Amino acid sequence: MKKIRIGMFTWESLYSIRVGGISPHVSELSDALAAEGHEVHLFTRGRENNDEIINEVHYHRIACDQNGGIIEQMNRMCEGMYCRFLDVRKNVGKFDVLHGHDWHPVNVLCRIKAQFGLPFVLTFHSTEWGRNGNRHGDWWEAKEISHREWLGGYESSDVITTSTVLKKEIQHIYKIPDYKLWEIPNGINVGKIKRQINPGNVKKHYGIHPCLPVVLFTGRMSYQKGPDLLLEAAAKVLKKRDAQFVLIGEGDMRSQCENQAQKLGIGNSCNFLGYAPDDTVIDWFNACDLVCVPSRNEPFGIVVLEAWDAKKPVVASDAVALVENFKTGIVAHKEPSSIAWGLNYVLEGLGHNRMGEKGNDLLKKRYNWKTIAEKTLEVYEKVIEKQESGQEKLVEKQESGKCCASKLENIEQAF
Structure with a gap:
């Protein structure tokens, strides 16, 4: 071309x-x-x-x-x-x-x-x-x-x-x-997110115990992205095990979600970072144990590609078409109990699943x-x-029009 x-x-x-x-x-x-x-x-x-x-x-x-x-x-x-x-x-x-x-x-x-x-x-x-x-x-x-x-x-x-x-x-x-x-x-440019870091140091910087598993949400704090669904799911997960939830992003639902976390009694387990610079977001992609994408509507889901670039497993709602269930992540219904089940499934298998790695394999083939x-x-x-x-x-139409006009002129002259 x-x-x-x-x-x-x-x-x-x-x-x-x-x-x-x-x-x-x-x-x-x-x-x-x-x-x-x-x-x-x-x-x-x-x-x-x-x-x-x-x-x-x-x-x-x-x-x-x-x-x-x-x-x-x-x-x-x-x-x-x-x-x-x-x-x-x-x-x-x-x-x-x-x-x-x-x-x-x-x-x-x-x-x-x-x-x-x-x-x-x-x-x-x-x-x-x-x-x-x-x-x-x-x-x-x-x-x-x-x-x-x-x-x-x-x-x-x-x-x-x-x-x-x-x-x-x-x-x-x-x-x-x-x-x-x-x-x-x-x-995504493969390798954009992946870094060699010490996850424990990143967690400690935010007052999180280095051994606690972390679930990451990053995106707009809006109805479409479903952060409120994640918080309801988090309350269910925390009844079963200790974990921390890091939510990065701004939006019209941020204050509502912060209040929701307090009402659910999980405020101490939720970290709302608001807008964060790239380096902070990248640190958390590499320090977290899994990424949750609880969207009510998701036209694509670039966050999934970023998670796979960091070789992290993903728990996503069924609005996210990218994830293949139990292979490159867990697909849940757009409902807190289902999302909680997916989170628990991955948390129970930390260190033993390869869903993040399998997702990473797709990046070079399909998403470069x-x-x-x-x-x-x-x-x-x-x-x-x-x-x-x-x-x-x-x-051609203009030339044809000129030709027709010329013929008409000749006919008129003939008469």
């Missing part, structure tokens, strides 16, 4: 403002595309307006006012991205394809498409329904976000989903046809970025070919 110029649009990345799982996906995919010899320009939010090249990827950061609701913020972000795109296009030349991530940049993608006829690909990482279900009722922001998800699916040339579960979800909600849909998984980038380039190639074919047909 010839070298192509890609415009990547996202509200977060590893080297700008970071929020959740989109940031490593976008940055590491961009790195892999650039490593294949393509020109990647990544438009994202930043603390200030600036440009920087990182791992051969051109980062264009747009400073955005983060006051007001999320819709207002994304409107301002899209306006800023549009202006920056015009500047970059003027300096480097035309782009071949655009690639947006989730609903946040949909407005700017549609605006560029309308002005330049430039096609875009949209990757769904989740949906508003999946994140919040029906809990928002008539909340207008939820409806507007859902509308932009629909609009992105409608206006995009092709849509990428990260799992079969998510593919079925957006087909059901937004009626996106099969011919537009691609399933390409998330990935080179393979994922090659599949993504197939999508781009299809979109670009379709665009070029459409332009050729338009030219």
Whole structure:
């Protein structure tokens, strides 16, 4: 495939403002595309307006006012991205394809498409329904976000989903046809998480006895991710054995979960670390004894790949499609008693199971970025070919129109 110029649009990345799982996906995919010899320009939010090249990827950061609701913020972000795109296009030349991530940049993608006829690909990482279900009722922001998800699916040339579960979800909600849909998984740079550390020292630093098993949760403290389900399960586990639970992440349920732990009488066994820097998260992936992913809805589950990279067993709800039961982890129902059973099963077999190692074996085969980038380039190639074919047909139609007009003129002259 010839070298192509890609415009990547996202509200977060590893080297700008970071929020959740989109940031490593976008940055590491961009790195892999650039490593294949393509020109990647990544438009994202930043603390200030600036440009920087990182791992051969051109980062264009747009400073955005983060006051007001999320819709207002994304409107301002899209306006800023549009202006920056015009500047970059003027300096480097035309782009071949655009690639947006989730609903946040949909407005700017549609605006560029309308002005330049430039096609875009949209990757769904989740949906508003999946994140919040029906809990928002008539909340207008939820409806507007859902509308932009629909609009992105409608206006995009092709849509990428990260799992079969998510593919079925957006087909059901937004009626996106099969011919537009691609399933390409998330990935990880193998060795990103694994470290040679002393687990006992990490535990001692947080006042945990070095011999106590630790269950790790890392992610947004939100209804979708199910931290409240884990706490109910933890109370059941602690009736049977001593253990500690480390929960890393911020979100609208953090204070609720802290109160829940106290009411359940397990406050001394739960460590809420809030937002933590990468080094702290990596330390805990390597120091913990297992990772729990109790999600109510999970479009992919990057945490599972990170756990496998550290060769740790995983206990996940059945919303997580990545885990093969009793082989690469334990699959539980989205219910505290079932999650507790899974946790106890792994804790009883510590040192004797190889589920984490078997998960690690899958990373190199299925979830490496080179393979994922090659599949993504197939999508781009299809979109670009379709665009070029459409332009050729338009030219043919115009030429045909000129020919017909010429014949009509000759006939009129004959009379």
